[in-house]
Amino acid sequence: MSLKQQASAGAEVDEKLSALITNADAIRAVASSVESTLGPRGLDTMLVDKFGNVVITNDGVTILTMMEVNHPAARMLINIARAQQEEVGDGTTTAAVLAGALVGKGVEQVVKGVPAARVIEGLRAGIKRALSFMQGQTRAVESLTDPVLRQVALVAGREHEDIAELVVEAAGLIGREKLLKQSFKLSEAVVAEEGALNQVFMGVIINKEAMNRQMPRVLSSVRVLVLDDALEAESIEEEALTTEAGFRHYLELQAEFQNNLQKIISLGVGLVLTDRGVADIAEEMLTDTGVMVVQRVAHSELRKVAEHTGAVMIKRTGLKKDPQQLVKLLGEAERVQEDELLEQVWILEGKGKPLATVLVGAATAEVVGERERIAKDAASAVQAAVKGGILPGGGSLELAAARMVEKMRGEVSGMAVYGIDCVVEALQRPLAQIVANAGFNPLEKLGDVMAAQSAGGSTSLAVHCDSGQVVDMLALGVVDPAPVKTYALKAAGEIAEAILRIDTIIKMKEYKSPDLNSVSDMTVR
Template identity: 65%
Template sequence: MSVKQVSNNADVDERLTALITNSNAIRAITSAVEGTLGPKGLDTMLVDKFGDVVITNDGVTILQMMEVNHPAARMLIKTARAQQDEIGDGTTTATVLAGSLVAEGVNQVSKGVPVSRVIEGLKGGVKNAIDLFYQSARPIESLHDPMLEKVALVAGREHLDIAELIIEAARLIGEEKLKEHNFKLSDAVKAQENAENQVFSGVIVNKLPMNEDMPRKLDETAILIVDDALEPEELGEEALSTEAGFAWYRQTQQEFIENIRKIIELKVQVVLVDRGVEAIAEEMLGDAGILVVQRVSNKELKKVAEHTGARAIKRTGLKKDPADLKRYLGVCGKVIVDEKLEQIRLLMGKGKPVATVLVGAATEEVVGERERIAKDSASAVQAAVKAGLVPGGGAIELSVARQVEELRREMRGMSAYGLDCVVSALKRPFSQIVSNAGFNPLEKLGDVIAAQMENNSDSLSINCDNGEVTDMWEIGVIDPVLVKVHALKAAGEVAEAILRIDTIIKKREDRKGEAGEGNW
């Protein structure tokens, strides 16, 4: 063998080493979550160094909490988080798909297929599969469509009480609001120990009034939101030591008291403040029968403003004339203080419709998991309303895989091997669901593909309770098409990024102050 051949073989081995190293890291992440996939998926226990335990079936929670050092593995976790941020569901599917795409891609490269050809075929296969997903989707007829209830139940891991809450909340908010790009139904979900399951038109402020003498129940309430401290403007100690500074201090104190009197004269009944409240303001407002809450989170203030029609104001804005201040007020039908749950509910606001889904939990340990389940269900319902439904249980992926496989005949060159990666990845969710249910995935894969072809159906898969080939529409195993589309798109993007890496180099640490820094 010539010296040139030896050198070329060494370069190939080095590139394969980087690919295989990254593929193994991706595989490790995939194996951590694939056991949770499907109705028979099991839970994962996460334990930290202090012995605190989290038990969950939620893929994104596992990925976010697990300790990861490998850079390729971190890339996959970031992709799963992006899936969660965009859709709110399907992170496990995205992870499993990405793991399969990377593994199959490395396999093809190991056989001698150029990486560029694998990526070319992979991108084409993902694009065609996404188009086929959309073509197979069925739209939701209305928010009373029974299929929507099935979606909530499947995404809610068969928790009927949670699914019913989510559907009620969706109907309360309305289809138009659910289709807004920036609105997330999952943000309306709150889980709390000892709370009763309920949905109501309103928002929750997780605070109590500043003192016990303030009212606990109000009707037809005017609300003022102060996005600031309800305190006089501060002056430094040095300035106070001068005559002019002290005079300015006396003036600001008097102006502050006048501003508080204006609030009282406007017949405001609730004042929500972003920061602290001066003692004199608390006393004056309390004596006037006004409910005052300090240090309310910015997120909660925004929700209250949206629901009541209020406009947040800074403390300097309180100098405005009463007629101008009145335009900043919001209104809601009821305000109720719940001492037991340590929260305040603002109901029936005059602004935009806002729903709150309160999910009860028997113990503190299950609060987090109940909330995660409800958020997944809410995200799935909203995604279904936006773009429609496809059969679940891996059925639609197998149908699309068959159609993508047929496109291989039209492809020329080695990019067809990249297409094979997509076909193989699309079969992976079905195989994992069936395996988690205790059946032989190879045997069931053959049964389902044969049945789909014989019946010209894209909705046949395995009933995980009895192992029989069943129509997923009939048994209510349904998924939003957006979950499928974004999971495959995200998986394709991370697989392409991983496959492009042929060398791993450790970065040098920047040492500030060194001579010659930045002179490369």
């Protein structure tokens, strides 16, 4: 091969490594932005937008989703974090830290000359072994009265005891069967309000007030009508009003609407909720008969009210039904009350499906958002623990898994062993970062814990972040939901494999419709 050919080949290799290194740097930059928040001594991050608005938080998914990111590889990691949040509601920081470590070590191996395919092969094998080990260590949560649930809530809730108590109480009210449903999310029951008192109750909150001050503030044994529509007469085109037949039809519609209103009143409906506006005549008639009307309610809140009270959401045309049919579409609640201070309507003890609300109080408007995020994390963690069991936290189990994976070095062939090394280093990272955030030397403490785990045969030993001593995390009450750990490792492995497979970056020319078969429309950079 000529010098020119060698130089050309070298340039091509350098370009491919450059693409890989660029992507890896982007991943590690994103991971480093959240790793300082890990553990009980993790620090907060301040997010500032172009208008000077500030969010101060310790929540990984909030940081990742609110930070400004332009690099496509970095956006891949953020999408993984969103998926983690959607699936289990917690563990996004762990997923990001693991991904950053896997990618960093993987790229380091490739730069040394290890083929990416071999690294990926070892990486897959190592993660599979680690996941199998974690599943074998999982302890099921059999009862909602198990004290371990409070510990799960306390760890995920960043040691806020009041929030942990609220979340566990809410889980008990809702019941195990509801918590196990894939469609139900306990975190959606969390509401934070400035000036509110911490409490849990069976019911839902509507973030709206009654239409006027003449409507009742408190109702008992209430029938509830939920309209996914406006409470108005059916409309007619303006052009039709210019004709005699059109005007007659308009009068008929108005008469029919008033008849429907009388029907609502005769059925004893005490609360009417609408998705859109309410006609003046409807407001007047319902006010005079002591009905509370709340208009322009968010669809998600309407859905919750319908589920909790047993109502069926209907359109305005549904009001034409016979009273015997319409009454079957109404919901019921023991009590409805308006909170003028919080500007909310509370619907309590509905006759439909059990729904609890976790109301978290905050002293000032500045901390409302963070209190809500903390409570949602705790609620998600409790539900995940009920579904999938618990594991020792504090980075202890990941380190024990790393020791198990390291034993695979003699089981894999050839250069795949370098992929095993990537998984080992990544699994050591959570404990190392927690220790570093607590102000201790991570190398020293890693060695202490590894020695202690080997000597005692325990998988739950880690470092106490106050004393620096090696202690048993289970005895200390530091536990995590198993699904949070396993999903985070799976997600990190997926993003690492995706990044390691990319060795060329191609910038697409702007075009109206995608045509990936037309490579002539692309320029390589």
